[in-house]
Amino acid sequence: MFKSEDFELSLEKQLKLRVIDDDIDNCNDIDTLKQSLKEVTAMLMKYQHLLNVTLTAHIAQECKNLLEKGLEETS
Numbered sequence: 001m002f003k004s005e006d007f008e009l010s011l012e013k014q015l016k017l018r019v020i021d022d023d024i025d026n027c028n029d030i031d032t033l034k035q036s037l038k039e040v041t042a043m044l045m046k047y048q049h050l051l052n053v054t055l056t057a058h059i060a061q062e063c064k065n066l067l068e069k070g071l072e073e074t075s
Helices: 011-026 030-074
Strands: none
């Protein structure tokens, strides 16, 4: 489903990640880091949920299309 290059970030995203990494490395406020970690974790879980919903709907539609195509061929 995925190609190896799908896992490679663009240069723009690599730069953004580097800036974020630098901000994290320079942060000494533990409460801020804890809050940021909680927010990032919540966002990750929401993205995982959205991806799951999208893939489930896509697979269901593909199955429906295959069934309809099979029925048309047998008619």
